[in-house]
Amino acid sequence: MPAEPQPASPIKDFDGFVALLRQRRPTLPKRLKQVADHALAHLDDMAFGSTAQIAERAGVQASTLVRFAQALDYSGFSEMQEVFRSRLRRQVVDHRERLAALRGTQAATGGAVALLEGFVHASETSLTQVKAAIRPADLDAAVTLLAGARTIVLVGARRMFPIVSYLAYAFGKLGIRAVLVDNVAGLGPEQAAIAGPGDVVLAVSYAPYAAMTVEIAAAAHRRGVPVLALTDSALSPLAENCRLWLEVAEADYGAFRSVAATFAVAMTLAVATAEKSGLSADPDLDR
Amino acid sequence: MPAEPQPASPIKDFDGFVALLRQRRPTLPKRLKQVADHALAHLDDMAFGSTAQIAERAGVQASTLVRFAQALDYSGFSEMQEVFRSRLRRQVVDHRERLAALRGTQAATGGAVALLEGFVHASETSLTQVKAAIRPADLDAAVTLLAGARTIVLVGARRMFPIVSYLAYAFGKLGIRAVLVDNVAGLGPEQAAIAGPGDVVLAVSYAPYAAMTVEIAAAAHRRGVPVLALTDSALSPLAENCRLWLEVAEADYGAFRSVAATFAVAMTLAVATAEKSGLSADPDLDR
DNA sequence: CGGCGGGCGGAATGTTTATTCCAATCTACG
DNA sequence: CGTAGATTGGAATAAACATTCCGCCCGCCG
Known part of the structure; x- marks a missing residue:
């Protein structure tokens, strides 16, 4: 063979890798076949292990792993390992x-x-x-909580105000009693104070947590009002002062974080609550 | 140090780790808190990255990562990383x-x-x-228009109010003069009347078009104020009364329409306008 | 039967890794 | 305002790492 058969085609996606492996396997020498079989049978070993560990478990030499990767047109083991890792990574x-x-x-x-x-x-x-991260049980619990509320009090500020203002719109359209704490005239805490034990406070805040949202949620929680929180991590101050919280992770681009996932969850809560409450929505309410 | 403060409790499961982190976080020094936040926000970074990579992304020193792990009773970074990896294995x-x-x-x-x-x-x-439908030339023209405005007046109601309230937040953070027409006390038209020829009105409305938004946009257009519209079709009343309009099609599910694409366009307008205006954003303005 | 070449194991290599250490800096308290 | 302790950045270090190299082995064809 005078020239390289494959000049450069380092396959990046896992599915493509499997396809390539199936195709090349017949022509592979014994030890390399052995590696191929081990790789497909121990996917996360391949993702997390080092050459030494994987080699031992596969019953080959570390250098064989490198040769294996190179036989599949990768520059080395590390480059191939990225394929296994990207499969596990959340995009x-x-x-x-x-x-x-x-x-x-x-x-x-x-x-x-x-x-x-x-x-x-x-x-x-x-x-x-x-889609992957939301726990159905939590989501259902949240809907149950909201459906049982006399009035839903919506709290969110700054970056998250769009979410609660949308919820105010959606709940209104769906015929569910909801009040939006918009902090007009600085009356946020007073607006939220109408919430009693039969109501539910729905608080939305991501890092850096707006002081008003945190305070209102904490105050309501102290008064025994059920608080449902939408927040971004277990470390959130909201997670400590609530009956139930849903975790939504948003990706950021540059200095700005997406709100798409939070909106999807918010819409879900609104519609699911309406369905659970047995109220039928205005048929063409949002067009 | 004569005795270990913690005899041995290297937490192995991810949920336990989060719980521990939540408990210890308040007593952690600044840099370690920083690591804690980054860790929870970039879980797979923690699983796959090396100390050098993670440290750079978290804005700390590699040694800080080791200290962080040790502060959480792990022997070192590697042991802690296993927690993040095991989580992905399970997944x-x-x-x-x-x-x-x-x-x-x-x-x-x-x-x-x-x-x-x-x-x-x-x-x-x-x-x-x-992504496919936006015409780059229109987008650039919109940015140019906004960047030349003395003040940007934001108009949107009902379903689209979340968009403009988000824009008010984003422009504020980016140091761009913008006022939100929130129609408090029914004063929407009066709020919008501050817009003069040197300003720009950014109006957002999708079918069924909110009367207030349409009226304000039309009035401004008549007065010679440049109007930039975000709307859903050429038939929109907004498209007739504006200097420039961007078309954004949103898919709906059931009776509710997505807002994800509109949000993405809105964020783009905000950041692109800031860049064009030559203003640098507060580096960690949205975290 | 003998030589040739791909395949392989294992040591050698240079790089990257996690970790430790110490000096500089900051913080809090007197 | 000063000092003791904690916190931090960054260089130093040693271990682990992926990769390369070399020589041996084994199977195939002459």
Whole structure:
């Protein structure tokens, strides 16, 4: 063979890798076949292990692993391992890579389109994640809580005010009693004070947590009002002062974080609550 | 140090780790808190990254990561990283099980998860469309228009109020003069009347078009104030009364329409305008 | 039967890794 | 305002790492 059979085709996605492996396996020498079989049978070993560990478990030499990767057109073991890792990663990787790529195109296009792609991609990432991360039991518990409320009091400020103002709109359309704490005239705490034990406070806040939201939620929780929180991590001050909380992770692009996943969850809560309450929505209420 | 403060309790499961972190966080020094926040926000970074990579992304020194792990009773970074990795290992198996479990619970739970998937899907569709449908030249023209404005007046009502309230937040953070027409006390038209020829009115409305938004936009247009519209079709009343309009198509699920694409466009406008104006954003303004 | 070449194991290599250490800096309290 | 302790950044270090290299082995064809 005078020239390289494969000049350069380092397959990045896992499915493509499996396909390539199936195709090449027959022509592979004994030890390399052995590695191939081990790889497909121990996927996360391949993702997390080092050459030494994997080699021992597969019953081969560490150098064989490198040869295996190179036989599949990768530059080395590490590059191949990335395929196994990307499979486990929650899409955040290629978010980073794209971000870097975007920086390049930005200059040429004037930047606005590149920014749009960045925000779109951050939103897509967030949506993918929320599907996997939401625990159905928690979601159902949240809906049950809301459906049992006499009045739902909506609290959110700054970045999250859009979410609660949307919820106020949606609940209104769906015929569910909800009041929006909009903090007009600085009366936020007073607006929220109408919440009693038969009501539910729905508080939304992500880092950095708006003081007003945290205080109102904490006060309600202290008074024995059920508080349902939408927040971004277990460390959130909201998570400590509530009856139940839903965790929604949003991806960010540049200095701005997506709100797509939070909106999807908010819409779900609104509609599911309406269904549970047995109220039928105005048929063409949102067109 | 004569005796270990903690004899040995290296927490192995991820949920336990989060709980521990939540408990210890208040007593942690600044940099370690920073690591804690980054860790929870970038879980797979923690699982796959090396100390050098993670440290850079978290804005700390590699040694700080080791100290962080040790502050949480691990022998070092590597031991702690195993927690993040084991979580992903589980997830692989989990994923199949969960999917099967979902199918089962769906009927029983009344379908909250199914609703979520529906809304997520509608959002994803909208995002895909907007990437293809937006014309870069229009987007750039919109940014140029906004960047030249003395003050940006934001108009949107009902379903679109979340968009403009978000824009008010974003522009504020970016140091761009913008006022939100929130129609408090029914003063919407008066609030919008401050807009003069050097300003720009940014109006957002989708069918069925809110009367207030349409009227304010038309009035401004008549007065010679540049109006930039975000709307859903060429037939929109907004499209007739403006200097420039961007078309954004949103998919709907059930009676509710996604807002994901509109949000992505709104964020783009905000950041691109800031960049064009030559103002640098507060580096960690939205975290 | 003998030589040739791909395949392989294992040591050698240079790089990257986690970790430790110490000096500089900051913080809090007197 | 000053000092003791905690906190931090950054260089130093040693272990682990992926990778390369070399020589041996084994099977195939002449």
